[in-house]
Amino acid sequence: MNNAVKEHAAPTRLIKNRELILAPLNAQSLSDWQQALLDTGHVGSGVSLLGEVDLFDSGLLEHLAALSLIVIEFTVFTDGRGFSLAAQLRQYGFTGELRATGAILVDQLHYLQRCGFDAFELGQEQDLNVALEALAAFSKAYQPGW
Amino acid sequence: MYIYNELDKQLVSERVQQFRGQTQRFLSGELSEEAFLPLRLQNGLYVQRHAPMLRVAVPYGMLNSAQLRMLAQVSRDYDKGYCHITTRQNIQFNWPPLDAIPDLLEDLAVAEMHSIQTSGNCIRNVTSDPFAGVAPDEVVDPRPYCELVRQWSTLHPEFAFLPRKFKIAISGSEQDRASIQFHDIGLQLVERDGSLSDVKENSERGFKVFVGGGLGRTPIVASELRDFLPECDLLSYLCAIVRVYNQTGRRDNKYKARIKILVRAMGIEAFAEKVEAEWQRIKGRYPVLEADEIARAQAFFSAPAYEVFDDETVAQQLQIQTADLLPPSQRVFKQWLARNTRAHKVAGYRSVTLSLKPTGVPAGDLTDAQLLAVADLADRYSFGEVRTTQQQNIVLGDVASGDLLELWLAATQQGFTTANIATLTDITCCPGGDFCALANAKSIPVADAIQRRFDDMDYVYDLGDLSLKISGCMNACAHHNISHIGILGVDKKGQEFYQVMLGGSAGDVSKAAVGKVVGPAFSAADIPAALETILELYVAERSEGERFVDLVNRIGMARFKRVLYPETKSPETKSPEKKSPETKSPEKKSPEKKNQEAKSSDNPSEPKLKAVSV
Numbered sequence: 151m152n153n154a155v156k157e158h159a160a161p162t163r164l165i166k167n168r169e170l171i172l173a174p175l176n177a178q179s180l181s182d183w184q185q186a187l188l189d190t191g192h193v194g195s196g197v198s199l200l201g202e203v204d205l206f207d208s209g210l211l212e213h214l215a216a217l218s219l220i221v222i223e224f225t226v227f228t229d230g231r232g233f234s235l236a237a238q239l240r241q242y243g244f245t246g247e248l249r250a251t252g253a254i255l256v257d258q259l260h261y262l263q264r265c266g267f268d269a270f271e272l273g274q275e276q277d278l279n280v281a282l283e284a285l286a287a288f289s290k291a292y293q294p295g296w
Numbered sequence: 297m298y299i300y301n302e303l304d305k306q307l308v309s310e311r312v313q314q315f316r317g318q319t320q321r322f323l324s325g326e327l328s329e330e331a332f333l334p335l336r337l338q339n340g341l342y343v344q345r346h347a348p349m350l351r352v353a354v355p356y357g358m359l360n361s362a363q364l365r366m367l368a369q370v371s372r373d374y375d376k377g378y379c380h381i382t383t384r385q386n387i388q389f390n391w392p393p394l395d396a397i398p399d400l401l402e403d404l405a406v407a408e409m410h411s412i413q414t415s416g417n418c419i420r421n422v423t424s425d426p427f428a429g430v431a432p433d434e435v436v437d438p439r440p441y442c443e444l445v446r447q448w449s450t451l452h453p454e455f456a457f458l459p460r461k462f463k464i465a466i467s468g469s470e471q472d473r474a475s476i477q478f479h480d481i482g483l484q485l486v487e488r489d490g491s492l493s494d495v496k497e498n499s500e501r502g503f504k505v506f507v508g509g510g511l512g513r514t515p516i517v518a519s520e521l522r523d524f525l526p527e528c529d530l531l532s533y534l535c536a537i538v539r540v541y542n543q544t545g546r547r548d549n550k551y552k553a554r555i556k557i558l559v560r561a562m563g564i565e566a567f568a569e570k571v572e573a574e575w576q577r578i579k580g581r582y583p584v585l586e587a588d589e590i591a592r593a594q595a596f597f598s599a600p601a602y603e604v605f606d607d608e609t610v611a612q613q614l615q616i617q618t619a620d621l622l623p624p625s626q627r628v629f630k631q632w633l634a635r636n637t638r639a640h641k642v643a644g645y646r647s648v649t650l651s652l653k654p655t656g657v658p659a660g661d662l663t664d665a666q667l668l669a670v671a672d673l674a675d676r677y678s679f680g681e682v683r684t685t686q687q688q689n690i691v692l693g694d695v696a697s698g699d700l701l702e703l704w705l706a707a708t709q710q711g712f713t714t715a716n717i718a719t720l721t722d723i724t725c726c727p728g729g730d731f732c733a734l735a736n737a738k739s740i741p742v743a744d745a746i747q748r749r750f751d752d753m754d755y756v757y758d759l760g761d762l763s764l765k766i767s768g769c770m771n772a773c774a775h776h777n778i779s780h781i782g783i784l785g786v787d788k789k790g791q792e793f794y795q796v797m798l799g800g801s802a803g804d805v806s807k808a809a810v811g812k813v814v815g816p817a818f819s820a821a822d823i824p825a826a827l828e829t830i831l832e833l834y835v836a837e838r839s840e841g842e843r844f845v846d847l848v849n850r851i852g853m854a855r856f857k858r859v860l861y862p863e864t865k866s867p868e869t870k871s872p873e874k875k876s877p878e879t880k881s882p883e884k885k886s887p888e889k890k891n892q893e894a895k896s897s898d899n900p901s902e903p904k905l906k907a908v909s910v
Contacts (some may be wrong), residue, residue, distance in 0.1 A: 291453075
């Protein structure tokens with residue numbers, strides 16, 4: 151379970167439900183979260199993990215209801231594993247904030263949203279207006295996202 | 297034929313607008329080359345040797361006459377007046393300028409066409425049997441299911457950044473004309489008796505599911521993943537397979553990223569278990585394909601207004617019509633009837649294949665005028681619809697036998713009646729080094745040289761059913777490794793050479809096989825002579841009615857090696873055995889050294905073919 155992600159600094163530009171969030175929640179790395187759970191039995195409120203993490207090995211499944219934030223970090227934008235992980239989390243009933251961070255392109259936001267993400271941490275170089283437009287690229291879909 | 301509803305129209309239109317914005321941002325420098333790459337690929341746009349190449353989706357090969365006319369217009373307005381039919385039933389334009397692509401896509405959308413997911417690491421256009429719905433041996437028409445899978449996979453948010461491309465093919469006949477066992481997922485429609493009763497009405501429809509087949513540098517016959525999947529569960533099961541692949545397929549090496557490598561590494565049992573576990577988890581929440589939804593899809597592919605004919609009367613009429621022709625025309629027409637038309641499930645009808653393989657034209661190329669002519673032929677003789685084939689030809693599915701002569705006369709004027717379907721000269725050929733940036737060698741000139749060498753059609757007919765396919769690199773776009781005779785272009789120190797493979801086969805689910813390299817590669821100039829040698833051995837050794845591929849399986853590769861490389865100890869001097877007087881002695885023998893151990897492509901765990909040390 152060595153899936154540690156660097157401690158999450160407060161994002162400066164977070165879009166959630168198509169609005170800019172100024173004071174976002176923080177999340178613990180998965181390994182810290184796992185350790186704290188082991189040491190104190192405390193479930194905490196936010197966890198951050200890499201898109202390639204196997205949900206069934208993470209220990210998260212039993213605690214989805216207690217968590218209010220899960221951050222999925224993409225290491226490269228061409229790695230689509232985080233899309234499936236998000237869809238799985240939503241399928242298992244996670245209803246809190248599901249945030250995408252790391253290497254994501256504005257042109258991926260619409261698909262990310264359809265996989266269950268509702269918050270997106272963008273880099274300084276990414277244009278917020280383009281991002282909002284990209285989120286609304288399609289008004290309908292052929293299939294369920296998750 | 298499927299007709300767009302409001303949802304289809306809106307999605308395609310929004311996709312064009314999305315891509316227009318992305319293209320503008322790329323051209324203005326706002327979007328990097330790296331970020332634009334997957335976006336343009338998932339809109340079918342490649343950057344090739346000379347210009348961008350745009351691949352237009354032809355869902356499961358079906359086109360109507362309005363679409364053909366739009367393709368003609370697009371080829372005139374944005375290209376050099378021609379297009380190319382690919383081995384996955386799609387259409388390619390070789391010369392459209394990048395900044396005009398959004399306009400081009402907008403024009404295509406008018407005729408209900410798009411280029412969504414014709415490239416990139418996503419679920420590609422679904423392919424199928426070009427004789428779907430008309431073949432006499434069909435169990436279930438696969439097209440409604442193809443359409444349902446097309447919709448499910450199009451703009452699927454979870455599967456746009458897979459480890460690698462992902463191809464699905466669906467067939468509904470015992471005879472597999474869609475090469476389903478060489479796809480990432482192959483679906484064979486089957487019917488079985490209901491589990492509670494043996495009453496026929498209770499028969500259940502579903503799929504035999506194959507997974508992990510593929511061509512390319514590691515050709516593998518797919519494994520059976522599931523004996524029977526009820527049709528209502530199709531989409532949730534597909535979702536489970538693709539999700540397992542998305543999460544566990546390799547991403548560290550693009551040559552090992554296809555699902556075939558994953559399935560082989562895990563073993564089919566372990567892979568099946570993982571899919572089953574995921575499927576059980578999602579099944580309950582995933583919408584099932586309801587009977588009325590399937591019925592709605594089927595309604596688009598209901599039988600056209602066939603006339604009622606009596607087979608015997610029709611045959612007599614055709615005989616009388618033929619008798620009126622002058623003897624030379626009579627002979628050619630009869631050959632065309634025998635090779636380019638095939639049985640239809642409805643009495644008095646035939647399916648006609650328009651050959652796009654006359655000598656002197658690159659396989660699968662069509663001019664704008666020819667596209668218009670095909671549209672007219674379709675309107676006049678085949679209910680306004682055609683199908684593209686894996687072999688890069690065009691099929692008119694529903695032609696009344698009484699119209700065959702008239703059709704033949706009209707199609708001959710367009711150069712569509714070369715009577716060579718499924719023969720040696722019906723060569724499947726990728727664009728190769730003339731166009732493609734990936735190619736190691738040219739393929740079009742090799743096909744041309746073969747067609748010119750084998751111009752005696754009586755000899756070609758005598759050879760019987762034969763498939764010959766030429767790929768310009770090991771990506772195998774021409775499917776050379778599942779062809780009876782396959783030719784693969786390789787690059788050796790900057791020079792083009794060609795490996796010959798024998799014994800590949802798709803088409804019969806129980807006998808699907810990957811061809812084996814016969815020995816060291818030949819130069820382009822030596823290929824026709826090598827083929828002659830191979831075919832002479834076939835003619836000499838075949839028993840009554842034995843097909844080429846069956847003979848290869850019976851007598852084995854060693855016999856062919858012996859005639860092709862008689863002096864096995866000095867590969868430098870070996871050359872195709874020359875028997876026939878018309879075989880020109882090639883100036884320069886070009887086989888490679890160090891290749892005698894070769895043959896490692898027999899072992900699919902070898903990622904590279906080693907018959908030529910490239």
